[in-house]
Amino acid sequence: MSGWVxxxxxxVCGPNGPIVDQVSFQVAKGEVLALIGESGxxxxxxxxxxxxxxxxxxxxxxxxxxxxxxxxxxxxERQLQALRGAKIAYIAQSAAAAFNPxxxxxxxxxxxxLAHRLMDRASAEAKALDLFRALGxxxxxxxxxxxxxxxxxxxxxxxxxxxxxxxxxxxxxxDEPTTALDVTTQIEALRVFKRVVRDLGVSAVYxxxxxxxxxxxxxxxxVLNNGRVREQGAAEQVLEAPADPYTRSLVAAAQARRPHxxxxxxxxxxxxxxxxxxARYGRGPEVLHDIDLALPRGGSLGVIGESGxxxSTLxxxxxxxxxxxxxxxxxxxxxLAPTVGKRTREELRRIQIVFQNAxxxxxxxxxxxxxxxxxxxxxxxxxxxxLEARVRELLDLIRLPAGFANRRCGELSGGQKQRxxxxxxxxxxxxxxxxxxxxxxxxxxVAAAMLAFLAELRRELGLSMIFISHDISAVQEVCDEVxxxxxxxxxxxxxAADLAQAARHPYTELLLASTPQLRRGWLESAPVCAPANIHx
Amino acid sequence: xxxxxxxxxxxxxxxxxxxxxxGPLGLGxxxxxxxxxxxxxxxxxxxxxxxxxxxxxxxxxPIGAIVAGDVFEPPSLRxxxxxxxxxxxxLSRMLTGARYTVGLALASAAAASFMGASLALLxxxxxxxxxxxxxxxxxxxxxxxxxxxxxxxxxxxGASTPLLLMTLAVTYTPGAYRIARALAVGLNQMDYxxxxxxxxxxxxxxARSEILPNMINPVLADFGLRFGFVVLLLSGxxxxxxxxxxxxxxxGSLVRENTSGLAAGAPAIVAPAVAIATLTIAVNLLIDGxxxxxxxxxxxxx
Numbered sequence: 001m002s003g004w005v006x007x008x009x010x011x012v013c014g015p016n017g018p019i020v021d022q023v024s025f026q027v028a029k030g031e032v033l034a035l036i037g038e039s040g041x042x043x044x045x046x047x048x049x050x051x052x053x054x055x056x057x058x059x060x061x062x063x064x065x066x067x068x069x070x071x072x073x074x075x076x077e078r079q080l081q082a083l084r085g086a087k088i089a090y091i092a093q094s095a096a097a098a099f100n101p102x103x104x105x106x107x108x109x110x111x112x113x114l115a116h117r118l119m120d121r122a123s124a125e126a127k128a129l130d131l132f133r134a135l136g137x138x139x140x141x142x143x144x145x146x147x148x149x150x151x152x153x154x155x156x157x158x159x160x161x162x163x164x165x166x167x168x169x170x171x172x173x174x175d176e177p178t179t180a181l182d183v184t185t186q187i188e189a190l191r192v193f194k195r196v197v198r199d200l201g202v203s204a205v206y207x208x209x210x211x212x213x214x215x216x217x218x219x220x221x222x223v224l225n226n227g228r229v230r231e232q233g234a235a236e237q238v239l240e241a242p243a244d245p246y247t248r249s250l251v252a253a254a255q256a257r258r259p260h261x262x263x264x265x266x267x268x269x270x271x272x273x274x275x276x277x278x279a280r281y282g283r284g285p286e287v288l289h290d291i292d293l294a295l296p297r298g299g300s301l302g303v304i305g306e307s308g309x310x311x312s313t314l315x316x317x318x319x320x321x322x323x324x325x326x327x328x329x330x331x332x333x334x335x336l337a338p339t340v341g342k343r344t345r346e347e348l349r350r351i352q353i354v355f356q357n358a359x360x361x362x363x364x365x366x367x368x369x370x371x372x373x374x375x376x377x378x379x380x381x382x383x384x385x386x387l388e389a390r391v392r393e394l395l396d397l398i399r400l401p402a403g404f405a406n407r408r409c410g411e412l413s414g415g416q417k418q419r420x421x422x423x424x425x426x427x428x429x430x431x432x433x434x435x436x437x438x439x440x441x442x443x444x445x446v447a448a449a450m451l452a453f454l455a456e457l458r459r460e461l462g463l464s465m466i467f468i469s470h471d472i473s474a475v476q477e478v479c480d481e482v483x484x485x486x487x488x489x490x491x492x493x494x495x496a497a498d499l500a501q502a503a504r505h506p507y508t509e510l511l512l513a514s515t516p517q518l519r520r521g522w523l524e525s526a527p528v529c530a531p532a533n534i535h536x
Numbered sequence: 537x538x539x540x541x542x543x544x545x546x547x548x549x550x551x552x553x554x555x556x557x558x559g560p561l562g563l564g565x566x567x568x569x570x571x572x573x574x575x576x577x578x579x580x581x582x583x584x585x586x587x588x589x590x591x592x593x594x595x596x597x598p599i600g601a602i603v604a605g606d607v608f609e610p611p612s613l614r615x616x617x618x619x620x621x622x623x624x625x626x627l628s629r630m631l632t633g634a635r636y637t638v639g640l641a642l643a644s645a646a647a648a649s650f651m652g653a654s655l656a657l658l659x660x661x662x663x664x665x666x667x668x669x670x671x672x673x674x675x676x677x678x679x680x681x682x683x684x685x686x687x688x689x690x691x692x693x694g695a696s697t698p699l700l701l702m703t704l705a706v707t708y709t710p711g712a713y714r715i716a717r718a719l720a721v722g723l724n725q726m727d728y729x730x731x732x733x734x735x736x737x738x739x740x741x742x743a744r745s746e747i748l749p750n751m752i753n754p755v756l757a758d759f760g761l762r763f764g765f766v767v768l769l770l771s772g773x774x775x776x777x778x779x780x781x782x783x784x785x786x787x788g789s790l791v792r793e794n795t796s797g798l799a800a801g802a803p804a805i806v807a808p809a810v811a812i813a814t815l816t817i818a819v820n821l822l823i824d825g826x827x828x829x830x831x832x833x834x835x836x837x838x
Contacts, residue, residue: 319734340733348736361727365749375735428735 004029004203005050005171010063012045012054019045019058020227027171027220032197032204034214034235036250037224038443039414046224047173047207051088052080067171085112089164093176095156099148106144109163118167131162134199135192154185158192165196172197175207182306182470187514190216190523209444211254212516215239216523223247239518253448254518270294270330271464272318272351272432277327279310279317286325287313289488295432300458300465302475302496304511305485311468312356314485315434318466319353332431349379352425356437358417362409368395368420369405375427390427397457398423415446419453426461436468451477472499472515484508566826574825580818584811588638591631599632600624600783608794608802620794620804629790630808636786638815640697641766644704648766649759651705652712653751657743659713660720671717677710686769690778700779704766715758719751726750753827760823764816771812787812 003026012020020042027033035043045058052072054060065072067088072080084090089112092098099108109131110124119127125144132140135158148156157177164172177193178186194217197204206217214221215235222232223244231244242248272295279288288310295301305311316322318329323338330336331350337343355361362371372391376382382390392402398419409417418438425433435454439447455478458465469475475482476496484492486507494502503509513526570578597603604619611618617626655674659667677685689703723729724747732746771788773779780786785793790808797804 321730321734340736343736345736348734353731353734355727355731357727361731363728363746363750366745378735378737424731 003027004031004068005033005205006064006066007046007050008064008066010046010049010065011061012042012049012058013061014055014058018061018227020049023063023224023227023229025222025229025232027203027205029203030201031219032206032217034206034208034218034221035224036208036211036214036221038209038445040226041224042227043207043209043224044175045227047090047175047205050171050173050205051084051090053084082116085169086116086118086167087169088171088173089167089169091157091160091164091172091174091177094180095160096148096153096180098160099156101148104145104147105151105159109144109159109166112163113166116167124166127166128162131165132159134196135159135162136188137162152185154181154189157181157189161193161196165200165202168200169202172202172204173207174204176209177206178213179208179210183514183516184306184510186213187516187523187526190516193217194523210516211239211250211444212518212522215518215520216516223250236520239520249445251518253444269297269332271297271299271332272466273330273333274314274318275328275330277314277317277329278325279313279322280325281313281322287488288317288324290327291490293483293490295464295466297431297464298458298462299481300463300467300479302479302482303466303468303485304470304472304475304482306470308487309485310488311485312436313488315353315436315466315468318432318434319351320348321353345379349375349428350431351434352428352430352432353434354422354425354436354438357441358409358414358421359441361421362417362424364409366408367405368407368409368412371409371420371424372405372427375424379428394423394427397426398453413446414442415450418442418446418450422454422457426457426463430463432464432466434466434468437470438467439474440469440471447474454478472511484511570822570825573821577818577821577823577825580814581822584634584638584815584818587631588635591634595625595628595631597625597628599629599785608797608800608804611803617807618803620790620802621796626790626804626807629785630787630811633780633785633787633790633808634811636697636780636784637767637770637788637812640701640704640780640786641763641770642819644701645708645759645763645766647701647705648708648762649712649755651709652714653716653748653755655709655713656716656720657747659717660724660747661739661743667717667721670713674710674713677706678714682707682765682769683772686773687776687778690773695778695781697780700770700773704770707769708762708766712755712758712762716751716755719754720747723747723750756823756827760820763819767812767816787815 005027007026008024010020010023011018023042023046025033035046037043045054048054049060049065050067050072052065052075060073063073067083070083072083075083099105106125106128109128110121113119113124113127114121128144129140132143137143137155137158143151143155143159151159157180161177174193178189181189190213206214208214218235220233221235221238223230223238223246225246230246231238231242238247239251242251272293274291274293277288277291278286280286291314293301303311303314313322317324320336320338320340320343328335329338331347336347340348369388369391372394373387376387376390380390391405395402395404400416400419404412404416409420412420418441422438438454439450442450451474454465454467457463458478465478467475467479476499479496482492482494482496482499483490484505484507486505491505492503492508494508499508500512503512516522567575567578602623603625604615604623607619607621607623609615609619609623615625615627617630620626620629655670659670686703686707689706690699693699729742729746732742737746767788770779770786771792774786774789775792780789787808791805791812794802794805794808
């Protein structure tokens with residue numbers, strides 16, 4: 001045992017039994033260790049335990065955690081308080097939620113140093129200024145006077161890093177620090193984190209679910225599943241020669257996916273067409289400008305772009321939830337009314353939307369059977385046994401046993417819920433399915449299975465689909481053609497298979513270049529390009 | 537290749553079925569799902585309902601008759617709960633009075649919660665101006681002190697039982713509306729409501745099937761709380777001579793009229809006070825038990 005941080009046989013128990021069990025690892029001084037796993041794997045629980053902290057209702061039942069020779073499990077709360085924020089720093093996932101919106105940034109960045117009485121205010125502010133420069137923040141002299149809502153998400157994440165680093169901690173815990181960021185913003189944050197951690201020579205624990213990101217950041221990787229260590233070792237070994245079957249499935253899911261061949265694009269006739277569509281929310285600014293799109297019958301169109309690019313608004317306009325400010329939406333050659341209320345039931349049936357998050361898209365008060373039966377009863381008027389038979393058929397289509405009809409969504413896993421979310425749309429026997437970020441709330445392995453399933457369904461049912469996502473590789477897997485959205489406009493349209501070759505617009509190039517790859521050293525070789533340099 | 541991927545998805549651990557299976561929702565099933573506290577509440581509520589129905593027939597003495605030898609007599613075999621400030625039999629007065637408290641207060645609290653929740657659902661799924669109009673009207677109602685509003689209504693229209701019921705219901709509707717509307721408007725933004733809207737569902741269906749099941753628990757809890765307020769307001773009105781008219785009396789007015797016996801610890805004041813307390817607590821226990829059971833069965837709880 002010769003780690004700077006040593007965790008030995010750690011067990012953390014919650015109200016329903018162990019969350020983390022028999023976890024042991026070490027981090028050497030100046031080393032970056034990654035904890036990787038899916039939601040529920042216990043990675044955040046371990047990260048918090050490294051500060052001697054457990055969430056309410058949980059407790060450390062056995063094992064030892066030593067940081068720099070101090071045993072955190074045996075320490076008293078007062079001793080732990082002296083460590084947290086001073087010797088051990090934490091960078092949380094959502095900087096927007098971690099900053100107090102009513103204090104200016106400088107006040108919050110210097111707070112740990114002042115709270116621990118490590119330096120006076122003037123020297124703390126001088127230190128903060130150095131960190132702002134090191135973290136590549138724009139106008140470092142004045143940014144401290146701004147408030148959290150006045151800087152971008154990526155900048156806020158870097159400011160949180162400054163807050164963590166101001167006390168010269170010996171251990172930095174980064175808990176999914178870039179998950180909430182767009183890919184084009186993420187790459188810059190990753191670069192900065194890596195450089196700062198290396199320059200300061202601190203030990204770091206990097207928590208993430210994204211293997212490609214971890215590949216760039218970590219020296220060593222610990223793979224977690226259901227609260228246990230499945231595999232640990234040097235990053236190269238885990239990524240290139242994974243020993244454990246679970247690690248292998250993770251690596252396979254993260255690798256660039258084979259594009260699925262297109263479905264049956266029978267004719268060139270467009271089933272869905274948008275002509276000069278613009279849209280805005282209320283009296284706000286236009287979020288979609290003059291969009292022209294055509295979706296061939298049986299085709300699959302990917303829509304990619306970052307948050308705020310208008311891609312979800314597109315789905316709302318097509319489904320009639322948000323009336324277009326101008327332009328028209330045509331279904332099989334006939335112009336649709338702009339709002340749901342003015343469309344016929346038949347028109348509504350033919351376009352179905354699948355929302356991103358099954359937890360909010362499926363009514364928790366209803367059983368699965370009722371959720372799936374409703375569209376069937378509404379559009380086809382089926383009742384009784386015929387209705388039940390159709391529900392069983394739908395469950396069969398999404399490979400779930402018929403007994404699921406009596407369950408509620410709270411009893412199902414994320415992947416199962418998302419398939420039910422999809423089945424509800426399919427229950428209407430639609431011509432066009434709008435999939436809005438249907439894989440982004442899912443874990444990597446489950447998301448990969450969902451994509452494969454979608455591609456298979458397309459082949460089976462001949463669906464036409466608009467697949468909205470921020471994930472290029474997901475889009476490439478299920479789509480024939482890709483439209484790249486940037487600031488409410490389509491900046492590029494290209495066949496999905498050779499987007500990389502066909503890309504002309506600088507934003508598409510940036511997007512492609514920013515998508516993390518599993519290859520070690522990708523981060524260093526990726527070209528530096530800021531989103532601000534892009535002109536429409 | 538896709539088959540293999542799907543296999544992985546099927547193997548992912550599902551949360552084991554949480555609550556009991558969802559079956560026919562009869563009384564027996566509801567009883568089995570109740571926790572102990574809920575069952576106690578249900579028994580006490582049932583006791584008071586029976587008392588309210590059968591009370592006048594099993595009361596040993598007429599309600600207004602002065603039958604005891606002295607005022608504030610202690611319990612005896614002839615008068616199980618002693619006598620009141622005029623020497624009337626307290627047990628008889630309580631058995632007759634329970635009808636007003638249980639019937640009137642329960643009915644008007646239920647009416648207030650029902651109207652509040654219905655109007656809130658209407659406001660949530662309707663056009664903006666309907667929501668605005670309803671909400672401003674309710675705000676105006678709330679700004680009137682509830683006792684003054686009730687006083688004005690009783691003074692204007694007289695103190696008959698149906699009018700009393702309406703007065704109490706109208707007084708407590710705005711509060712119920714406020715809470716229910718906040719819930720309904722929040723739920724109206726949920727993706728599943730958007731999905732229903734995109735599917736072409738009518739407003740009535742959305743309100744009843746998508747929004748209502750998800751707001752019913754807090755609305756029920758609010759009803760339990762409101763019931764307590766109504767009992768208090770009813771006894772307040774009775775005290776002012778605007779509620780239940782003498783010689784009849786609800787449980788609240790029994791407490792009020794016997795306050796002078798408090799120093800002596802007479803059962804004339806203790807008994808009705810205990811009755812109000814048990815009834816209010818039991819209603820809350822029952823409702824908490826019911827919504828707890830629903831939460832577990834619905835899988836929406838923590």
